[in-house]
Amino acid sequence: MQMQAETNLMSDADMAEEIVIETQDVNVFYGDNHALRGVSLDIPKHQVMALIGPSGCGKSTYLRCLNRMNDTVEGCRVVGKILLDGIDIYGPQVDEVLLRARVGMVFQKPNPFPKSIYDNVAYGPRIHGLAANKDELDEIVLSSLEKAGLLKEVQDRLHSSGTGLSGGQQQRLCIARALAVRPEIILMDEPCSALDPIATAKVEELIDELKENYTIIIVTHSMQQAARVSQRTAFFHLGEIVETGPTEQIFTSPIDERTQGYITGRFG
Amino acid sequence: MTDLSNKTGGTGWNSDHFRKNLARRKRSEKRFQRIGLGAILTALTLLAILMFSIFSKGYTAFIQTSISLDVTFNEAIIDKDGTRDPEALRHANYTKLVQESLRARFPDVEGRSNLRALFGLLSNDASDTLRDMVMANPELIGQTLSVELLAGDDVDMLNKGYIDRDLAEDNRRVKDKELVWIDSLKEEGQIVTHFNSGFFTNGDSREPEKAGIAGAMVGSFYTLLITMLLSFPIGVMTAIYLEEFAPRNKFNDLIEVNINNLAAVPSIVFGLLGLAIFLNVAHLPRSAPLVGGLTLALMTLPTIIIASRAAIRAVPDSIRQAALGLGASKQQAAFHHVLPLSMPGILTGTIIGLAQALGETAPLLMIGMVAFIADIPGGINDPATVMPVQIFLWADSPERAFVEKTSGAIMVLLAFLVLMNALAVFLRKKFERRW
Ligand SMILES: Nc1ncnc2c1ncn2[C@@H]1O[C@H](COP(=O)(O)OP(=O)(O)OP(=O)(O)O)[C@@H](O)[C@H]1O
Numbered sequence: 063m064q065m066q067a068e069t070n071l072m073s074d075a076d077m078a079e080e081i082v083i084e085t086q087d088v089n090v091f092y093g094d095n096h097a098l099r100g101v102s103l104d105i106p107k108h109q110v111m112a113l114i115g116p117s118g119c120g121k122s123t124y125l126r127c128l129n130r131m132n133d134t135v136e137g138c139r140v141v142g143k144i145l146l147d148g149i150d151i152y153g154p155q156v157d158e159v160l161l162r163a164r165v166g167m168v169f170q171k172p173n174p175f176p177k178s179i180y181d182n183v184a185y186g187p188r189i190h191g192l193a194a195n196k197d198e199l200d201e202i203v204l205s206s207l208e209k210a211g212l213l214k215e216v217q218d219r220l221h222s223s224g225t226g227l228s229g230g231q232q233q234r235l236c237i238a239r240a241l242a243v244r245p246e247i248i249l250m251d252e253p254c255s256a257l258d259p260i261a262t263a264k265v266e267e268l269i270d271e272l273k274e275n276y277t278i279i280i281v282t283h284s285m286q287q288a289a290r291v292s293q294r295t296a297f298f299h300l301g302e303i304v305e306t307g308p309t310e311q312i313f314t315s316p317i318d319e320r321t322q323g324y325i326t327g328r329f330g
Numbered sequence: 331m332t333d334l335s336n337k338t339g340g341t342g343w344n345s346d347h348f349r350k351n352l353a354r355r356k357r358s359e360k361r362f363q364r365i366g367l368g369a370i371l372t373a374l375t376l377l378a379i380l381m382f383s384i385f386s387k388g389y390t391a392f393i394q395t396s397i398s399l400d401v402t403f404n405e406a407i408i409d410k411d412g413t414r415d416p417e418a419l420r421h422a423n424y425t426k427l428v429q430e431s432l433r434a435r436f437p438d439v440e441g442r443s444n445l446r447a448l449f450g451l452l453s454n455d456a457s458d459t460l461r462d463m464v465m466a467n468p469e470l471i472g473q474t475l476s477v478e479l480l481a482g483d484d485v486d487m488l489n490k491g492y493i494d495r496d497l498a499e500d501n502r503r504v505k506d507k508e509l510v511w512i513d514s515l516k517e518e519g520q521i522v523t524h525f526n527s528g529f530f531t532n533g534d535s536r537e538p539e540k541a542g543i544a545g546a547m548v549g550s551f552y553t554l555l556i557t558m559l560l561s562f563p564i565g566v567m568t569a570i571y572l573e574e575f576a577p578r579n580k581f582n583d584l585i586e587v588n589i590n591n592l593a594a595v596p597s598i599v600f601g602l603l604g605l606a607i608f609l610n611v612a613h614l615p616r617s618a619p620l621v622g623g624l625t626l627a628l629m630t631l632p633t634i635i636i637a638s639r640a641a642i643r644a645v646p647d648s649i650r651q652a653a654l655g656l657g658a659s660k661q662q663a664a665f666h667h668v669l670p671l672s673m674p675g676i677l678t679g680t681i682i683g684l685a686q687a688l689g690e691t692a693p694l695l696m697i698g699m700v701a702f703i704a705d706i707p708g709g710i711n712d713p714a715t716v717m718p719v720q721i722f723l724w725a726d727s728p729e730r731a732f733v734e735k736t737s738g739a740i741m742v743l744l745a746f747l748v749l750m751n752a753l754a755v756f757l758r759k760k761f762e763r764r765w
């Protein structure tokens with residue numbers, strides 16, 4: 063498996079990056095609805111990959127395959143290979159609960175637990191036993207909030223409710239919560255769609271910093287956002303990947319006319 | 331726009347057409363509000379009438395008439411050998427002591443039937459009162475004391491104004507000669523009324539003046555305890571399993587339909603089920619809170635399951651996803667997040683279910699909890715009755731004095747129901763604050 067990933071990497075001459083996630087011919091069915099059709103996509107390490115495409119084209123579905131959240135959807139079936147560091151995440155030796163610790167997720171609508179800010183961030187480390195004692199847990203919580211750029215704003219009210227924050231703060235709290243379990247990959251499904259431009263700018267800034275240490279896959283409906291934060295972009299259409307490549311190339315010289323139509327706003 | 335102007339003659343939103351339409355809508359709204367208000371007022375009036383009739387009849391149950399008499403603790407009657415042996419003191423003839431006191435108060439009364447009527451002024455509980463006094467303090471022997479003794483139910487009823495003095499003697503439970511004695515006692519200030527603490531500390535009795543609801547309250551307590559201990563955990567676990575873990579398939583749909591149907595099954599059917607299973611197959615003791623609790627648990631389960639499922643379903647999916655997305659297992663998501671968030675709804679449903687069980691009579695009749703039981707039950711296996719059944723029993727008794735007992739017991743039951751509902755509200759508020 064490792065070998066194969068390596069060779070793929072070599073053959074793709076113009077990118078010297080390491081690939082963390084390799085998707086090979088993935089098909090997803092919701093009952094009879096064939097939502098993803100033969101999707102193959104390589105996701106390079108420590109970069110931001112943007113998924114764009116018209117509504118209902120399967121971006122969220124693809125994202126949910128990567129941490130097996132689709133397992134929780136009634137009637138959903140995933141066929142194909144998804145390799146994380148060369149290991150099939152749908153294989154028998156992978157436990158979906160541990161996988162979700164490695165592959166964190168931030169949702170479209172901020173969804174903090176109705177608990178204190180501290181408990182929100184501490185929940186992941188607690189269930190995975192990441193901290194040996196209270197001091198270590200404090201350390202994890204504070205550093206996660208720091209990384210999510212929220213610490214300064216909430217420092218003096220760590221024990222007040224997480225739902226009492228503004229929408230943008232809530233979303234950064236959710237990011238901090240995901241960071242606290244030390245994931246390698248973070249999936250973000252339209253993380254800014256419920257936020258105002260200022261909060262959006264903050265989250266985008268944060269994404270830019272996070273890519274130093276994390277691999278980020280972000281679904282967005284905003285072309286500008288994709289252009290601003292991502293290094294690579296994949297364009298989905300009707301359950302298929304139409305085109306994928308460096309973000310600049312996709313936005314300046316798309317090969318497929320459907321891509322061109324979408325990014326210029328002619329359809330979608 | 332052209333359409334609009336055509337229809338309204340070109341004057342737009344200010345036209346007659348719209349103004350009439352608006353007026354009509356406003357009238358309709360007003361009418362609806364008035365009907366709603368009327369419905370509420372009707373309901374409130376009926377409730378007020380019900381409450382008034384219960385309270386006006388029932389409040390006297392909390393008052394008790396006693397007769398204050400000079401009692402001579404005659405050594406010759408109580409302890410003629412002078413040994414002060416507790417056994418001898420216990421078995422002494424205190425009834426004679428009571429009778430002697432009454433005769434001393436009314437020396438003119440002669441003849442068997444007259445004397446029997448005179449002794450009937452006091453409850454036969456009076457001798458027990460004297461025994462308890464002597465047992466507690468043997469020093470009393472030889473002394474003469476003024477003691478308040480429980481009046482018989484007829485005196486009690488007369489004193490509370492339930493017996494009409496103007497009725498012909500034949501139709502009156504208190505005869506003329508008794509009236510004379512009672513009036514004489516009253517003149518001397520020997521008729522006294524107190525708060526009826528016995529109503530809350532005594533078990534049931536054939537004598538209305540001694541009957542209390544303590545036995546029924548304790549019986550209800552044990553029964554509800556069993557009901558709660560069984561139906562709450564089972565109901566909540568079932569609800570969590572069905573909502574969070576069970577796959578959607580025909581089998582689970584069938585379970586769901588059946589649970590909903592069970593909630594609509596008449597309660598007496600559960601009584602028959604309890605009779606058939608717990609008594610005839612499992613041979614558990616008859617009339618016991620254990621069996622009553624088991625039976626009521628069957629009845630309460632569907633209510634709790636349905637309320638809990640609704641509460642669990644009301645927890646937004648985003649919370650589950652947030653937990654699962656962090657690597658929580660399904661069970662952790664359910665128990666760390668979904669269950670605490672749905673707790674207020676679950677508790678409300680549970681308490682309403684238990685309140686229903688508290689007021690339930692029919693299924694308990696089937697398993698023999700309707701017997702006359704004078705003792706206060708000491709455990710879940712003792713014969714017992716419960717409050718609604720006690721009300722049913724008293725309502726069925728011929729004595730006039732049981733009417734106020736019935737209303738009094740209803741008031742106590744209602745008080746418990748109000749308390750339970752208040753508890754539901756309190757718990758809901760308390761848990762909600764933690765969100
Ligand atoms: N839980 C589900 N059950 C059944 N079908 C689903 C479910 N989720 C998504 N689908 C279907 O799968 C297809 C892809 O949906 P998906 O949510 O992945 O689209 P999307 O690209 O994320 O759209 P959007 O941009 O609007 O979020 C759609 O046809 C949708 O109807």
Ligand SMILES: [Mg+2]
Pocket residue numbers: 121122123251
């Ligand atoms: Mg989506």
